[in-house]
Amino acid sequence: MDSKLQSNKRQMIVLLFPGLLIFGVFTIYPIAKLFLMSFFQWDFGSMLDQEFIGFSNYKDVLSDSFFWMTFANTLAYTFITVPAQMLLGLLVAVLIHEIKRLQVFFRVMHYLPVITSWVIVSLVFRYIFNTEGLLNYFLNNTLNVVDGNIRWLDSRWSALSVAMLLGIWKGVGWNMVIFLAALQQVPSDLYEAAEIDGCNAFLRFFTITLPSIRGTILFAWIMLTIGGFNVFTSIKMITGGGPAHQTDTMLTWMYYKAFSTGKLGYSASLSFMMALTLGLLAFFQFKAMKDKDMEAKNLK
Amino acid sequence: MKKTPTKQTVILNLLLTFSTLVSILPMVYMLSTALRPNGALYEFPPRFFPSLDAITLENFSFVLFQSTFYLNFLNSVFVSVVSVALAAIVSAALGFILGKFNFKGKKILFALIIVTMIIPGTTLIVPQFELAFKLGAVNKLPWLIPFYVAWVIPFSTFMIKGFMEGIPNEILDAAFIDGADIFTIFFRIALPLASPAIASVSIFNFLTAWEEYPWANTVINDNNLRTLPIAIAGFFGQHQFTQWGYVFAMSTISLIPILLVFIFFQKYFVTGLSAGSVKG
Numbered sequence: 001m002d003s004k005l006q007s008n009k010r011q012m013i014v015l016l017f018p019g020l021l022i023f024g025v026f027t028i029y030p031i032a033k034l035f036l037m038s039f040f041q042w043d044f045g046s047m048l049d050q051e052f053i054g055f056s057n058y059k060d061v062l063s064d065s066f067f068w069m070t071f072a073n074t075l076a077y078t079f080i081t082v083p084a085q086m087l088l089g090l091l092v093a094v095l096i097h098e099i100k101r102l103q104v105f106f107r108v109m110h111y112l113p114v115i116t117s118w119v120i121v122s123l124v125f126r127y128i129f130n131t132e133g134l135l136n137y138f139l140n141n142t143l144n145v146v147d148g149n150i151r152w153l154d155s156r157w158s159a160l161s162v163a164m165l166l167g168i169w170k171g172v173g174w175n176m177v178i179f180l181a182a183l184q185q186v187p188s189d190l191y192e193a194a195e196i197d198g199c200n201a202f203l204r205f206f207t208i209t210l211p212s213i214r215g216t217i218l219f220a221w222i223m224l225t226i227g228g229f230n231v232f233t234s235i236k237m238i239t240g241g242g243p244a245h246q247t248d249t250m251l252t253w254m255y256y257k258a259f260s261t262g263k264l265g266y267s268a269s270l271s272f273m274m275a276l277t278l279g280l281l282a283f284f285q286f287k288a289m290k291d292k293d294m295e296a297k298n299l300k
Numbered sequence: 301m302k303k304t305p306t307k308q309t310v311i312l313n314l315l316l317t318f319s320t321l322v323s324i325l326p327m328v329y330m331l332s333t334a335l336r337p338n339g340a341l342y343e344f345p346p347r348f349f350p351s352l353d354a355i356t357l358e359n360f361s362f363v364l365f366q367s368t369f370y371l372n373f374l375n376s377v378f379v380s381v382v383s384v385a386l387a388a389i390v391s392a393a394l395g396f397i398l399g400k401f402n403f404k405g406k407k408i409l410f411a412l413i414i415v416t417m418i419i420p421g422t423t424l425i426v427p428q429f430e431l432a433f434k435l436g437a438v439n440k441l442p443w444l445i446p447f448y449v450a451w452v453i454p455f456s457t458f459m460i461k462g463f464m465e466g467i468p469n470e471i472l473d474a475a476f477i478d479g480a481d482i483f484t485i486f487f488r489i490a491l492p493l494a495s496p497a498i499a500s501v502s503i504f505n506f507l508t509a510w511e512e513y514p515w516a517n518t519v520i521n522d523n524n525l526r527t528l529p530i531a532i533a534g535f536f537g538q539h540q541f542t543q544w545g546y547v548f549a550m551s552t553i554s555l556i557p558i559l560l561v562f563i564f565f566q567k568y569f570v571t572g573l574s575a576g577s578v579k580g
Contacts, residue, residue: 009403011482016397019390019453020409026428026450027416033427092319099312108566109320112327115558117511119529120551123536124326127333127544134329134348173323230420233513237533251422258426259518271423282418 031275038269044262057269066245067270070253073160077249078228081167086220088168089175094205096176097183107177114173122237125166129153129238156246159239163247166234171227175220182216183209218289222282229278250274327555330548334359338545359549369550371524372531375441376554379527380509383448384502391453392498395460396490400472410461417454422514432519441525444516448509456501463497464490500568506561510554528554 038057040050061067096106113121128134129152136149153159186209194204210217232251235241241248241256248256250270258267329348336350338359363369398410428447429438437443467490475485491498513529520526526534532550535543 008482012397012401012403015393015482015486019394019457022386022390022446022450023413023453026431026446027424027453028412030424030427030431031416031419033430034424037427037430088319092316095312095316095319099309099316102313102316104566106316106320108563110323111562113323115507115562116327116555117513117529117558119511119513119533120330120555121326123532123547123551124330127548128326128329169322169326172319226418226420230422232422236513237536251420255422255425255514258429264426264430267426271426275419275423278420279415279418 034268034272034275037265038272040265042265042268044258044264050265053265057265058273060266061270061273066248066253067250069246070248070250073156073247074229074231074249074251076160077164077167077231078225081164081171082221082224082228084168085171085175085224086217088172089220090179092172092176093179093183094209096180107180110176111173113170114177116170118170118233119237121166121170122234125162125234126153126238129162153239154243156243159247163231163234163238166238167228167231171224175224178216178220179213182213186212214289218285222285225281225285226278229274331552333544334548334552336545338362338543359545360553363546363549363553367546368524369531369553372526372528373553375525376510376528377557379441379444379448380506382442383445383452383509384505386445387449387452387456387505388498388502390449391456391501392460392491392494393486394453394457395462395464395494395497396486398457399461399464400467400469400490413454413457417458421451425514425518428515429518438519439521439525441520441527444512444519444527447515448505448512452501452505452508456505459501460494460497463494467493496568499565503561503565503568507558510558 039052039054041053041056042050092106092110096103096110099106130136131149131151131153135152136146139146140149150158152162190208190212191204194208199207230251231249232255235247235249235252239247241252245253245256251274254267254270254274257263257270332349335355335357337354337356394413398406432438432443432447435443471489471493472485475489480488511529512527513533516527517530517533520530523531523534528550532547532554535550536547539546
């Protein structure tokens with residue numbers, strides 16, 4: 001840019017100001033406050049009168065068996081839904097990429113679950129998996145494979161499985177769209193050369209397609225991991241965390257502690273640990289991919 | 301001459317048809333439940349489609365004319381539209397300055413904005429509630445807006461900045477020589493040129509605001525001030541999980557604006573999504 005234009009600092013500041021003000025007050029301040037609150041005895045009843053208690057909240061969280069249960073639930077949710085969504089999304093993307101007609105139609109149809117709100121799809125899944133619902137009727141009376149109605153939502157792992165199934169079902173479309181965009185960027189002469197060399201479709205996928213879309217895989221992996229840890233609304237709607245908090249995830253548990261028992265300090269330290277862990281995780285995910293990149297370049 | 305489809309094409313289309321059915325059947329079931337009488341809690345035997353003579357619009361007419369649902373709909377329209385507009389203008393300004401100018405601390409500022417994308421929004425709900433409490437923002441509809449805008453600023457700024465960087469400096473310099481200042485260049489040149497990027501992030505911002513549940517559910521208590529997701533969830537909980545017909549009629553209506561936005565702005569949303577990912 002021209003240096004004289006550059007020198008008009010006042011107008012630059014005026015343009016930056018509104019965005020930075022909103023971002024600072026409603027995002028940066030809460031992040032700082034979260035960190036501070038995690039060291040205080042901060043209860044709902046005494047919003048104005050808090051006592052510094054060091055790492056007590058952290059100790060409370062880490063010695064709480066309920067926390068570890070919700071941690072295990074969140075981890076299971078993330079480890080199962082993230083790869084499943086990516087694999088299915090990639091599969092659908094490859095299928096759509098290979099056909100010539102109706103690409104737009106199939107893309108829109110698969111994207112429908114993504115744009116339907118979490119509240120709605122969670123209620124639909126709850127309705128389908130209800131003890132007197134459609135699925136049990138289908139299994140019981142149409143297929144005759146089970147005897148009596150299964151209480152899907154009344155025990156820990158079957159209820160969590162319903163939430164996971166919902167997470168996978170809702171996420172496939174997002175993966176499909178970004179993988180499809182990546183597939184369309186792969187230069188077609190690479191495939192032509194490989195074909196001449198006698199590579200079959202299977203080999204071409206693993207030697208050309210996958211390495212070419214590595215950046216997109218990383219992007220999806222990081223975004224979905226964050227999303228997996230963020231699971232909240234579906235659990236609230238499908239089980240409400242029950243029975244006896246067995247299906248709570250870290251965030252629904254944090255929310256319960258804050259807004260039902262009033263332990264804001266406890267929740268703040270839980271949230272802070274979670275945000276920090278995710279930050280580090282994303283950092284290492286990036287690093288792992290970057291290192292692989294370097295390796296690949298060195299080999300060449 | 302028409303080419304007969306190859307065996308491979310047939311298999312691909314069959315697989316895609318199957319996965320399409322899996323994708324849309326829950327929504328079809330939602331609609332079909334909304335179209336049958338609300339009374340029957342769980343029909344026995346349950347049917348996927350209502351029989352033709354049982355189809356009724358009574359759930360829709362109740363939801364639209366006899367409940368306060370229309371208020372919730374208007375609340376959502378208000379909050380979402382204002383949030384999207386505000387986010388578009390402030391993020392475009394951020395993206396323009398960060399993408400086209402050099403100043404001290406620019407890299408750190410941009411990194412600070414970007415790094416917050418890693419933090420799941422809901423982890424900030426406790427300090428944000430404390431902030432809302434201090435600001436007197438609890439149970440006030442317009443106060444949802446700055447929270448939503450702050451939420452979407454990082455991704456929007458990131459996308460728009462990338463687009464702004466692609467605008468040739470010559471265009472801006474030429475305008476400067478003609479006597480334009482930064483404001484004029486931003487509003488008259490950069491903003492219109494960046495409109496595809498702004499449109500694509502706006503679609504996502506609209507979806508974010510339209511479907512947001514945890515925060516609105518935390519700060520809004522008054523039924524007349526509720527946005528759609530918390531109105532639907534609240535109605536569901538309040539009626540002891542029995543009024544499925546009404547719940548799914550509300551759900552269907554709340555899905556319509558989103559569908560319209562995505563159908564009309566198809567081309568923008570695909571470019572938007574892929575631009576962010578392929579760079580990665």
